[in-house]
Structure formats: C-alpha cells, structure tokens
Amino acid sequence: xxxxxxxxxxxDHAPEAIINGAIASxxxxxxxxxxxxxxxxxxxxLLSQKTYDKSRVEVIDAPEVISLHEAPxxxxxxxxxxxxxxxxxxxxxxQADAFISAGSSGAVLAGGQLIVGRIPGIPRPPxxxxxxxxxxxxxxxxxxxxxxxxxxxxxxxxxMGSIYMKEVVGLExxxxxxxxxxxxxxxxxxxxKETMPLMKELKDINFIGSCEARDIAGGACDVIxxxxxxxxxxxxxxxGVGHMLLSQIKSAIKSSPVSLIGGALIKGSLKExxxxxxxxxxxxxxxxxxxxxxxxxxxxxxxxEVTHAIRxxxxxxxxxxxxxxxxxxxxxxxxxx
Amino acid sequence: xxxxxxxxxxxDHAPEAIINGAIASxxxxxxxxxxxxxxxxxxxxLLSQKTYDKSRVEVIDAPEVISLHEAPxxxxxxxxxxxxxxxxxxxxxxQADAFISAGSSGAVLAGGQLIVGRIPGIPRPPxxxxxxxxxxxxxxxxxxxxxxxxxxxxxxxxxMGSIYMKEVVGLExxxxxxxxxxxxxxxxxxxxKETMPLMKELKDINFIGSCEARDIAGGACDVIxxxxxxxxxxxxxxxGVGHMLLSQIKSAIKSSPVSLIGGALIKGSLKExxxxxxxxxxxxxxxxxxxxxxxxxxxxxxxxEVTHAIRxxxxxxxxxxxxxxxxxxxxxxxxxx
Numbered sequence: 001x002x003x004x005x006x007x008x009x010x011x012d013h014a015p016e017a018i019i020n021g022a023i024a025s026x027x028x029x030x031x032x033x034x035x036x037x038x039x040x041x042x043x044x045x046l047l048s049q050k051t052y053d054k055s056r057v058e059v060i061d062a063p064e065v066i067s068l069h070e071a072p073x074x075x076x077x078x079x080x081x082x083x084x085x086x087x088x089x090x091x092x093x094x095q096a097d098a099f100i101s102a103g104s105s106g107a108v109l110a111g112g113q114l115i116v117g118r119i120p121g122i123p124r125p126p127x128x129x130x131x132x133x134x135x136x137x138x139x140x141x142x143x144x145x146x147x148x149x150x151x152x153x154x155x156x157x158x159x160m161g162s163i164y165m166k167e168v169v170g171l172e173x174x175x176x177x178x179x180x181x182x183x184x185x186x187x188x189x190x191x192x193k194e195t196m197p198l199m200k201e202l203k204d205i206n207f208i209g210s211c212e213a214r215d216i217a218g219g220a221c222d223v224i225x226x227x228x229x230x231x232x233x234x235x236x237x238x239x240g241v242g243h244m245l246l247s248q249i250k251s252a253i254k255s256s257p258v259s260l261i262g263g264a265l266i267k268g269s270l271k272e273x274x275x276x277x278x279x280x281x282x283x284x285x286x287x288x289x290x291x292x293x294x295x296x297x298x299x300x301x302x303x304x305e306v307t308h309a310i311r312x313x314x315x316x317x318x319x320x321x322x323x324x325x326x327x328x329x330x331x332x333x334x335x336x337x
Numbered sequence: 338x339x340x341x342x343x344x345x346x347x348x349d350h351a352p353e354a355i356i357n358g359a360i361a362s363x364x365x366x367x368x369x370x371x372x373x374x375x376x377x378x379x380x381x382x383l384l385s386q387k388t389y390d391k392s393r394v395e396v397i398d399a400p401e402v403i404s405l406h407e408a409p410x411x412x413x414x415x416x417x418x419x420x421x422x423x424x425x426x427x428x429x430x431x432q433a434d435a436f437i438s439a440g441s442s443g444a445v446l447a448g449g450q451l452i453v454g455r456i457p458g459i460p461r462p463p464x465x466x467x468x469x470x471x472x473x474x475x476x477x478x479x480x481x482x483x484x485x486x487x488x489x490x491x492x493x494x495x496x497m498g499s500i501y502m503k504e505v506v507g508l509e510x511x512x513x514x515x516x517x518x519x520x521x522x523x524x525x526x527x528x529x530k531e532t533m534p535l536m537k538e539l540k541d542i543n544f545i546g547s548c549e550a551r552d553i554a555g556g557a558c559d560v561i562x563x564x565x566x567x568x569x570x571x572x573x574x575x576x577g578v579g580h581m582l583l584s585q586i587k588s589a590i591k592s593s594p595v596s597l598i599g600g601a602l603i604k605g606s607l608k609e610x611x612x613x614x615x616x617x618x619x620x621x622x623x624x625x626x627x628x629x630x631x632x633x634x635x636x637x638x639x640x641x642e643v644t645h646a647i648r649x650x651x652x653x654x655x656x657x658x659x660x661x662x663x664x665x666x667x668x669x670x671x672x673x674x
Contacts, residue, residue, distance in 0.1 A: 147526035181569040189484035189566045214573035217581035232518040236551035237574035244554035252610035262602025269596035273589035
C-alpha cells in the first residue's frame with residue numbers, strides 16, 4: 001500500500017475540491033491508502049455523501065488551518081494542529097510516504113524542511129515544476145524555493161531531477177540542461193560559469209550543456225536546471241505569455257461574425273491540441289530532497305490536479321525514489337552549504 | 338537634420354534588406370540624413386537600382402565585415418575598416434547621432450562602449466528590448482548586456498528607461514517595475530532586496546514596486562528592470578512560448594478539413610490582432626547610456642525593422658535624449674562600478 005497524506009484545507013476550493021480529487025484517485029490509482037487531514041467533522045460530513053472504498057480512506061482530525069497570508073515559518077511553529085503540520089509529522093513518523101497540499105507554498109516548503117527533514121547532504125531542496133512542452137513534459141527546478149543558489153545546489157538539482165524524470169515520469173536517460181543566456185562556452189553569469197564545468201563532470205546524468213530560455217517550450221531538455229529566481233521567472237513567463245496569447249486569440253475570434261463561425265469550426269481540434277498544455281494533468285510541483293515526497297498543488301485546483309498528484313506520489317513511492325536520491329547524493333562528496 | 342549611420346553589412350539578408358529598409362524610411366521619417374556603411378561598390382550598385390532622394394543618403398566605404406562568430410572585443414580592435422567600427426567612429430566624432438546595426442550583438446555592444454563611449458557616471462549601458470504586450474509596448478532592460486548586475490546599475494536602468502519611454506515612445510509618466518518572484522516586500526534575491534528600497538527613493542521615476550514575470554505580457558508596467566541574465570530569459574521565454582503556441586495552433590487547424598475551413602475564416606481577425614505582437618514594428622533594441630544612440634536590430638530582419646529603427650533614432654535625437662539621460666544621471670551621486 002502506498003500511504004499518502006492529503007491536506008484537505010489548502011487551496012481556493014478546499015475542502016470540497018480536494019476531497020473530490022482524492023476520492024476520484026481511488027479507482028485510477030490502486031494500492032493507495034489516503035489519509036485526509038482537516039477538521040474531522042467537516043471532512044466526514046463531505047465524505048458521507050460519497051460512495052467509495054472506506055478501507056482506503058482515513059480522516060485525521062486537524063482543526064487548524066494555515067492561511068496564505070501567514071508568515072510560513074511562524075505558522076508552522078505555532079499551528080501544531082493545522083492540517084499541514086499534522087500531515088507533515090505523519091510523514092516524518094513514517095506513517096505515510098508522501099504529502100500533497102494546495103495550501104501556502106511557503107508553509108509547505110518550510111514545513112517540509114523543518115518537520116519532514118532533508119536527505120543528508122542536501123542543503124536546499126528545490127521546488128520542481130512539471131511544465132508541458134511541444135514534446136511532452138519537462139521538469140524545471142528550482143522553480144521557486146532557493147534564490148541566490150550555489151553551484152553545488154544546482155548539481156544536486158540535476159541529479160534529483162534526472163531520477164525523478166526517469167523513475168516517476170518514465171523517461172529513459174532524461175537530458176539535463178543548465179539555463180543560460182547563450183549556447184557558447186563563455187556565456188553566462190558567475191553562477192552558470194562556475195557550475196557548467198562541474199555539471200559536465202557528473203557521471204550519472206545526461207548533461208547536454210546550456211539550455212536557452214527560447215528553447216524550453218519546444219522541449220529542448222527533460223530536466224531544466226537553474227536558480228530559483230530565474231526558474232520562477234521562466235515558469236511565470238510561460239503562464240503569463242500563454243494566458244495573454246490565448247485571450248488575445250479568443251477576442252480576435254469574437255471580433256467578427258465570420259471569425260466566430262471559424263472559431264466554432266476549429267474548437268474541436270484546438271481543444272485536443274491544448275489539452276497537452278494543461279499543467280493540471282501533471283499533478284503539481286514536487287519538492288525534492290526531503291525524507292519523503294512533498295507535492296504542492298496549484299491553489300486554484302478543482303481537484304483534478306490532486307487526483308494526478310496522488311498518482312505521481314504512488315509512482316514515486318513505488319520507485320523508492322527517496323532512497324535512490326539519497327544514494328545518488330551520498331555517492332558524491334557534497335559540501336553542506 | 339537627424340544624422341543616422343546604418344551598418345549595411347549585418348544580418349542574414351544584408352546588404353539588400355538593410356538598404357531596402359533604409360530607403361523605405363526616407364518617406365516615412367523626414368528630416369533624416371542617412372550614412373550607409375559597407376563596401377562602397379556593392380552598396381552603390383544596389384542603390385543605383387532605386388529611386389530616392391540622393392541628397393539624404395551617403396555611402397561611406399567600409400570594406401571589412403565583422404561576422405557573428407568573431408570574438409567581439411577582438412573584432413572591434415582588429416577590423417578598423419569594418420562597417421561597425423567605421424560607423425561607430427562616425428558617432429564618436431559627432432558626424433552622426435545614432436547608429437543602427439543588425440550585426441553581431443556582442444560587437445555592437447563592445448564597440449558602442451569602446452568607441453562611442455559611455456555617458457559619465459554610467460558604468461554599464463544596458464540593452465533595452467521593446468516588447469509588445471496586451472496593452473501596447475514595454476521596455477525590458479537589461480535584456481542582455483550585463484550579467485551579475487549591481488543595484489546602482491538597475492537604478493540607472495530605471496531612469497534611462499523612463500526617459501526613453503517618455504521621450505521616444507511618448508508615454509506620459511511611464512511606470513517602472515523591478516522584476517521579482519512575488520509581490521510581497523520580503524520576496525526577492527539579494528540583488529532585488531538591496532535594490533528595492535533604493536529604487537523607491539528615486540524621485541524622478543514612477544516606480545510601482547515588484548513586477549512578476551507572469552504579468553509582463555499583460556503590460557503590467559512600461560519599464561521592466563532586471564539583471565541581464567533574468568532579462569534575457571524573460572525575452573527568450575516570450576519569443577519561445579509565443580512561437581511554440583502559434584505553431585501548435587497552426588497544426589491544430591491543419592489537423593482536419595473542418596478546422597481548416599475554420600482557420601480560413603478566423604485568419605483575417607487573427608492577423609489583425611497578432612500584428613501588434615510583431616516586435617519588428619518597434620524597431621530594435623536600444624543600448625542606453627552611450628554618447629549617442631546605438632540600436633541593435635534582429636539579425637533576421639527583412640528590412641522593415643530598420644525602417645522603424647530609423648524612426649526611433651530620429652525621435653531619440655529630436656528629444657535630445659542623450660543629454661536628458663546624462664543630466665538625470667548627473668543629478669544623483671552615482672558610484673562608478
């Protein structure tokens with residue numbers, strides 16, 4: 001049984017959407033046992049209206065809620081009875097192996113480090129973001145955890161990302177690129193120039209060198225490594241440009257009766273094509289390098305991303321990925337930072 | 338007369354495309370005198386096939402060409418008779434006030450600094466990039482000149498960008514945003530945290546605080562300030578995501594006979610909408626902070642961007658922008674870095 005803890009109180013549509021997403025996963029992802037964290041009465045009331053295999057779902061009472069506006073570390077320290085803190089202790093105590101939350105990114109990241117703890121030798125667990133590309137999906141990391149990164153952190157991101165894409169996404173020999181401002185050897189800022197030769201020496205990854213931001217959406221490499229400031233800008237440019245262009249196209253279509261008819265005729269094909277760019281199907285952003293898997297789901301999730309995140313967690317646990325990451329890091333002498 | 342030097346030997350379609358673009362500007366941008374740099378016989382041969390006001394165009398012989406593959410600083414030092422070096426000396430000697438090239442960015446940037454020279458107090462002239470947004474156009478700087486920036490450089494980018502958007506693009510009180518990974522005060526990397534309070538104190542700009550990458554394409558602010566590594570990633574994500582999405586939509590439309598008909602029906606409206614996202618109409622990337630305006634045009638230009646760049650240069654010269662930038666920088670005690 002793959003034991004997965006779910007924070008039912010995070011996100012814009014909690015707890016209904018989260019519970020719906022969790023229950024929906026029971027059929028599509030077998031062999032899981034789900035632990036739902038939140039105020040017991042509320043959750044049980046919602047669950048009582050549903051038909052599902054009760055042996056695979058357990059409610060754990062967590063009456064407090066950490067809001068988006070609270071300072072993350074303070075909230076983690078003070079709200080011992082919150083769904084996030086109680087669930088993370090559950091992971092720490094090995095009562096479950098993975099945790100999913102659509103709540104505060106900061107609280108999930110801080111709590112993951114403070115409560116679940118880091119794998120020895122990994123000073124800064126990164127946020128991974130699974131981003132759809134023209135070719136499939138790539139893992140961008142660090143997409144938001146640690147700004148002002150050091151070269152050693154980026155080396156670890158490359159290794160952990162490779163393990164994730166191989167074991168969870170199922171890619172053979174995933175390629176790794178280091179985000180850079182040009183393909184030439186001499187390009188880059190101080191961080192990239194220092195990291196490049198070190199990353200070339202890593203034997204257990206398929207490093208292909210510089211990855212220009214222009215080539216990311218086309219699927220230039222499977223694991224995209226960068227500092228969190230850059231990674232966050234890349235992720236948000238992707239969202240922002242995509243959103244803006246699609247809304248411009250929509251209003252162009254609405255601008256005349258003829259193009260409205262045209263729009264109706266292309267709708268089917270367009271929907272099919274755009275489906276693969278729906279980040280929701282990839283199931284959230286994993287934080288790698290902790291003693292368990294912690295997955296952050298978009299706050300605006302309608303529950304479907306939770307369903308996919310549960311599948312992702314089951315794959316991660318099945319692959320024994322925490323142990324594989326720990327072994328890969330231990331294989332190198334990595335300075336603690 | 339606004340005197341503008343044009344490098345006819347840079348870009349994929351030089352010299353024909355460049356000359357076409359330059360000649361096309363004569364009608365739309367009056368009061369200019371153009372100096373065309375390149376091998377005289379070649380340029381004159383091309384010009385002899387055209388009808389134009391000969392009193393406004395002068396060929397200056399520059400037999401050498403700097404290629405994209407040459408090390409910029411070395412090429413600038415060695416190829417004294419290249420179109421780039423001879424034209425930049427022309428600016429330095431005040432025989433013209435602005436220079437346009439579709440050639441090597443590195444050579445144009447290095448040559449601009451080494452030959453034309455920096456305005457006193459400006460240690461690092463940035464590359465500006467005019468990017469189309471849902472609301473109009475924004476200036477992103479630094480889009481590629483100086484990685485590992487210091488706070489003082491970013492402050493200068495904010496001022497120079499404001500002057501540019503006001504004087505050349507014609508915006509009243511242009512808003513300035515500092516690229517950041519969140520809107521909250523405590524967010525940011527070391528550079529942003531150090532720069533933020535200093536930028537708030539600048540009196541001569543309309544600073545609106547953090548600008549998240551997600552909001553750039555929507556037109557969140559008129560002047561977008563960041564380090565060149567981040568700026569280059571933003572610019573290239575914009576290009577890459579736009580290109581990828583549009584090609585996905587095209588292949589979706591081609592995927593069935595019904596959607597092909599639909600595509601034909603929306604084509605007119607779509608073309609109209611997409612026109613405003615054609616970066617070419619904004620006429621290239623200005624390097625700000627030099628003793629003259631230097632504008633880099635895309636290497637793949639078909640000449641139209643040159644036409645627009647010439648208009649941009651004329652506006653810049655008319656506005657006396659070099660003097661205004663120098664005055665604005667001199668008004669503060671800015672440490673040389």
